[in-house]
Amino acid sequence: MRAFVAEKTDDGVTRAVREDFELDSDGDVVVDVEFSSVNYKDGLATIAKGQVARISPLVPGIDLAGVTSDGAAVLAHGYDLGVSRHGGYAEQARVPSEWLVPLPDGLSARQAMAIGTAGYTAARCVMALEAAGVTPDGGPVLVTGASGGVGSTAVDILAARGYEVVASSGKDPAWLRELGASDVISREEAAGDASRPMEKSRWAGAVDCVGGATLAGVVRSLKYGGAVAACGNTGGIKLEATVLPFILRDVSLLGVDSVQTPIEARRETWARLATDLRPPHLDEAITREIGLDGLEEALSAVLRGELQGRTVVKL
Template sequence: MATMFLAMVVEEQADGSYTRTIRERTVDDLPAGEVLIRVLWSSLNYKDALSASGNKGVTRKYPHTPGIDAAGIVEDSRNDRFRPGDQVLVTSYDLGMNTAGGFGQYIRVPADWVVSLPAGLELRESMVLGTAGLTAAMSITALRAGIGPEQGEILVTGASGGVGSMAVSILARLGYEVCAASGKDTAYLLGLGAKSVVARAEVDDAGDRPLLKTRWAGVIDTVGGNILATAIRSTAHKGIVTCCGNVASPDLQLTVFPFILRGVTLVGIDSQNLPMEERAMIWQRLAHDWKPAKLGSMGREVSLAGLEGEIARILQGGQKGRIVVNLGQR
């Protein structure tokens, strides 16, 4: 008899609405793949909330189980790199988008998606990091290519969210002076290592000046829209700005002047398709030198059933830090 497990299943209804239920499935329901993993931990990301709400730009076909992050134990493998009992993690690629994801107690995926859990990380810790930690670390890697701690302030936008809070913590550990932009949670961000916290309004200039007074040596932007445009217009000569999100807006209204008069570099961050060699290297950093000092406390734990309220919260911009999902709970 096939192994039974619990999963969140999102279904499209006849009236165009979507429902989310926790139900039993079997491993025979899972897609083809080389590695079967018993999922112990997952996490909630903005993309998961979109998939769980019926966003066809993220997930094309329903019924579907979201969850772009998963960590657990290999149950079966048809690839020599992995054996039953190995501790592993999977983030991004197509997991949780159009492939049944980490909001189920089992996943089956291609071996090329699977990362062996690095020494220095526990499975739960890897999901506190998850795609958010990977994205933050990729952004910091791009920033460090040209900006050192001695060169000035680094702005992190959307700092209370998953990527933002990870970026603040890692940058602080690496000796950077971080200014966190957020509409809330000043004490939380200072506790992560931010030197200062500013309101969103201070980094959201509605004027039409092509250049603003320089303030930032570099920027890690997680929200897009006019906040990103303001950050670029405020970045100093030869500064680096990374971009990984569009929760504010996918539109970017700018002139070329920040780029041709100040030499600002804008770097797009795509964690979904990061090659495995670079991915494994970044996970090693996150397990050691770049591991956030307060990693354990940055993840608030919920069960599968507890995700319901958190999905609404993250869509409304109310998430603080990271939500980790304990797949051992109902």
């Protein structure tokens, strides 16, 4: 089959489309892949220092949507796809049946991958904030890394649910305002003054896709009883913070994982992504559609932080 393959060599990692790659034998369901997407983690899986790939050669692609041999429309993402098991950048994938999510009514395979792991993560963040008591009338909600796949989808979903959304990004503010952001601030403003243990109360809640100094700044600026759903680390894995916001403002730091979510919760989340959590600008979120031949450039771009919105891969 045709597949995009990353393989370790003595000099690093080679990335190329192969015309006759063999489907592996591990997994009880074969999926004819129709669409996948480009994620930051996919880029990391194709570089020597990425610390993502667990096998070599590897077909990256942490999400996929397609049709099984019995005609069922399905999607899959997370778990070990594109990490220690071949993923979505191939014409076929062999997937354990317990990882599969039925494609919800109202979503095409292309739309599901426009949502993909990124949009799924955004939905889980919104669900976590709402479960923590963050409501539209509580004040503005900040989304950091807002031009990326997770952030832009979070802006779209939150705005549609009536929240006042402030986006933090170093990229085009007009696009984020079209998605529903009421204001766009710089990364530096979101990070604030690291020398202060707490800052002025600003945010009722936040979705943080960056980590590092940005997440620390968000925690320092949460309102009393506020919460931040943390799901990314492109800005670093260290969190320089004090306990003061937690014990003086009763704030919450909510970790959000999209890789090992139990399958029932995963299927429930996807059902909501097709209904009440459906991003209103779903189709507009696709800024590019590429084939396997476009992956080399797209993966390099996502690692440089140059992609905006969602890039879907048509198989």
